[in-house]
Amino acid sequence: MSLFGWLGGQISKIISKMGEKLSKNRNRGRQRLLSSKIEQQMVDALKERAASGVHIKALNSIVMKFPIIEKSFHEVRSMFTKYDKDGSGAIELEELAHCFKDLKVELTGIDVEEFYKECDMDSSKGIDFKEFIVLLALVYLLGKSEKAATTYKIGSPSLEAAFDHIVDAFLFCDKDGDGYVTKKEMVEVFNGSSPGRHSDKKLGSKRFEETDWDNDGTVTFKEFLLTFTDWVLSVEQGEDDDDDE
C-alpha cells in the first residue's frame, strides 16, 4: 500500500475511533466550566489568534500530528511527576504554586488558585495528568497573548508547538472566530473530515456531544482541550490493534 493510502486509512480510522473511550468520568451540568475572568481572557486570546489567520485547511493535518503531540505529552508527564511531590497522583494547590514559580508564570489578574480551581475539572481537589495538560495549554495560550505581563516558557519548543497545533485545531473548528465552537460548526468540520469514506452524518454531533462537557450547547477552549487530549491519548492506546503493514 502506498504511504499516502496508508495515511488516509489511518486518519479515517483515527477520526472514527477518537471518542470511543470518552464516556466515563463525566461530570455533566454541575457548573459552568470556566469562571468569567479566565474565560474572558481565554476568548480574547483566541480571537487575537484568529485575527492573525487560521493556519490549517483541514482537520486531517492535525490528526496526522497526533503521534507527535502524544510524544510531546511525555514531557508533560515528567513535569507532572516532578511537581507531584508527594506522589499522590494529583497536583495539589501548593504543588501547582511551586510549578508556576519554577516556570515564572505570571498572568495579569489571575492567581494560581483560580487556575487550580478552573482546571480541577472533576472537582477532585487535585489536578490529574489530563487536567495538567489542559492547565499548561491554557497558561501557554494566555502567556502568548498581547496582554500578557511577562513572557515565560512552559516547556520545550516541541511541547509549545503541540499546544499551537491544538489552538489551530480549535480555531479551525471555530468558523466564526468568536472563541466558542457551536454544534453547527463542529458538524461542518467533521462531516467534511473523512474523504473517500462513507460520510457519517452523525459523527459531527457525536464529536460535539463528547466535547461539550457541561452540555450548555457551546464548546469552550478548555472543554476542547480536555477532549482533544483524550483523542490524542486514546489513539495512542488503540494503536496496537493492527500495526502490520
Ligand SMILES: [Ca+2]
Ligand atoms: Ca481533578
Ligand SMILES: [Ca+2]
Ligand atoms: Ca464559534
Ligand SMILES: [Ca+2]
Ligand atoms: Ca460547554
